[in-house]
Amino acid sequence: MQSYQKTESSKKTKKSKITMVSAFKSIIWPRRKLVFIGLILIVFSRLASLVLPWKTKVLLDDVIPNKDFDGLYNLLFLVAGAILIQAVTSFLLTKILSVQAQFLISELRAKVQKKVLSLPISFFDNTKSGALVSRIMTDVEGVRNLIGTGLVQLVGGTITAVISLVLLVKISLSMTLFVLLPVGIFGFIALKAFAYIRPIFKVRGKINAEVTGRLTETLAGVRVIKAFNAEEQENKVFEKGVDLLFQNVKKSLTATSLITSASTFLLGIASTGIMGIGGYKIMTGELTTGDFLSFTLLLGFMIAPIVQMSNIGSQLTEALAGLDRTEELMNKQAEDEDVNRTIALETLKGDLEFKDVSFAYEENKEVVHNISFTAPSGSVVALVGSSGSGKSTIAGLSATFLNPKSGTITIDNQDLSKVQLSSFRKHLGVVLQDEFLFEGTIKENILFPRPNATEQELQQAITAAYVTEFTDRFEDGLDTLIGERGVKLSGGQRQRIAIARAILADPKIIILDEATSNLDTESEVLIQKSLAQLTKDRTTIVIAHRLSTIRKADQILVIEAGKIAERGTHEELIASQGRYYDLYTYQGKI
Structure with missing residues (x-):
């Protein structure tokens, strides 16, 4: 307390x-x-x-x-x-x-x-x-x-x-x-x-x-x-x-x-x-x-x-x-009052790179140590590992919610610590495990990143995220009031609204933190299809405990105790029979 x-x-x-x-x-x-x-x-x-x-x-x-x-x-x-x-x-x-x-x-x-x-x-x-x-x-x-x-x-x-x-x-x-x-x-x-x-x-x-x-x-x-x-x-x-x-x-x-x-x-x-x-x-x-x-x-x-x-x-x-x-x-x-942040990104390709990045929430207590990896534009990098290993911290660093204590993060070869945050975040989309929805209607929540989006853009987003699968059953459809933090919806329904919101934002970089963890099997199948569309041609950092959802990732990083223990594709990591192999086979038995 x-x-x-x-x-x-x-x-x-x-x-x-x-x-x-x-x-x-x-x-x-x-x-x-x-x-x-x-x-x-x-x-x-x-x-x-x-x-x-x-x-x-x-x-x-x-x-x-x-x-x-x-x-x-x-x-x-x-x-x-x-x-x-x-x-x-x-x-x-x-x-x-x-x-x-x-x-x-x-x-x-x-x-x-x-x-x-x-x-x-x-x-x-x-x-x-x-x-x-x-x-x-x-x-x-x-x-x-x-x-x-x-x-x-x-x-x-x-x-x-x-x-x-x-x-x-x-x-x-x-x-x-x-x-x-x-x-x-x-x-x-x-x-x-x-x-x-x-x-x-x-x-x-x-x-x-x-x-x-x-x-x-x-x-x-x-x-x-x-x-x-x-x-x-x-x-x-x-x-x-x-x-x-x-x-x-x-x-x-x-x-x-x-x-x-x-x-x-x-x-x-x-x-x-x-x-x-x-x-x-x-x-x-x-x-x-x-x-x-x-x-x-x-x-x-x-x-x-x-x-x-x-x-x-x-x-x-x-x-x-x-x-x-x-x-x-x-x-x-304020974040953007940092005198070192002088670079304004007009366009963004999406090449993200970590170079010996370390971070500590408290002095002398690092939670990630010398992390280095490259996420080329349009690629999917998956972070897996046990709870508390540092996956969410890496995602937070990628989203500029946190700043590294040492090392460098670059975006399109520009030092992210020198980039104006507003110019970077307008190209950023985030879908969290416990996604926050505002009190109001389903439509208002989806339109949140782009209130002036056209009706066609809105419909494309809700279709891609399969929102109509449940809104069609509601009397008021997209105008249904969802209550504070979306309390009147199920976890899967809230997650699909969050994904539709991210699709509508049309970002270049996507952070997915346990984005499918609240979904039942049927919803997960639908969401996997929409996520495939969401991540297409976008640099994606995805955290997932369900390893079956990241088999097609371009690169999988196994994070343990704040360090990269293994890296490779799904097939490569299975073949090496290391930590990822243990996690994957264990989940397969459950």
Whole structure:
């Protein structure tokens, strides 16, 4: 079982920590026009919100004592207008910035997904698919607080607090200074808390990705779980993951509750002090009732944004932590970003050659050793041997899913390590033992490599792979929905769809990894005919445990312990009565 604490290797990843400055440059500045409009709107909104406390003094000290009805009507009209401005600007802020933030999230998700698909196969071998889903879908969500209302509210709150502070000083300098002491202490506590919270948020993203990854695996493997009565075991694994998530959330809640409690206590002390000082000043005639009420309201307008900014600060901290993890992915080197891959293959003949090729998944643990063979264009090279001997590794090297640790693989006399992968793989076709089918229809899966193929090309492919042998029995024919990973089809049916897909791709090089292993005898006869057509005039690397399926191969390589133990045609290897002879005669007895 993989521990939730383990995360993907990042040895080759640049360490990155997103700052507000870098986030501003990469996210906010390119959208500066919209952000500027948002700032203008927030300024109008905040100024409008100060009209009520500002005019309260006029109401109590001038309008009411003088019974100025005209002044009262004008004052009400002014306040109502200010409220209308607040309502309109609030709507426009949501319309402009919140929508733009969601658009940015969708853009970032697409960008991260594109980057992930560009990474080498080894990255996916070491990373859970569910964890990647979480990182693509969840980590980027925090940017809504950078480009959306979060950042604007931060700026707007600062503007409101500053203007309120100026007005408070004009009313009473001594009362304002008394307030600033607890406010300053609160600000210091909040900054320390945010520095503590950010790493917690970053770890939370990793834990959440691990839990999501395990859950994805559990749902995908539900048949295995039920077959082995392992529900309780999986429940415990998931419970462990969600408990780790809970412990992480508890830490952040403790820090945020400290901020909230500090604000309640310190700002409460400030309010209590103002009540005493203000009451004293009114009784001594230093302050009017209107001054005191206006001061109290303005104090609320100064303090509320500060408290709000603490919440926004928490959101921005979470956003930056998510962007840290996103940046880690974006900094990984894509397959085609290798500066050595400069050769673009326009056409391909298909001459494949291994020259002293060795490979190791882990340092100093080679799984294939000094492999050398030539597969001329149009020939069929079969790999046979016991499980774990290195056959699939050789096939993976041929498909450029893996890169040799030493030695050279050439295609048409070009070093494959210097060839742009996209230009090579457009000539490549792969049919695996456990072939992956996408949820959708049979037709959509066959058309996957060439969505724009003509109906004639499609029909040729399904005929060649004998797909109609079973689709004709389905009510919806080629439009039959096959379920997730083709769960509604038999193994043989899935395999024929995979072969039809490969035929439609019309590649120059074919990799067949146990392509007939899931077939019954009747299906195998049909597939052997279609494979003969598929491999015609194409360089083919085929792995097969059923040795009867490779008798016509141009060259058979017997792989044992990562080395070529024997090589030759079927007849030559039978005549030599070595390892291949033993395997063939053994299977003949079964």
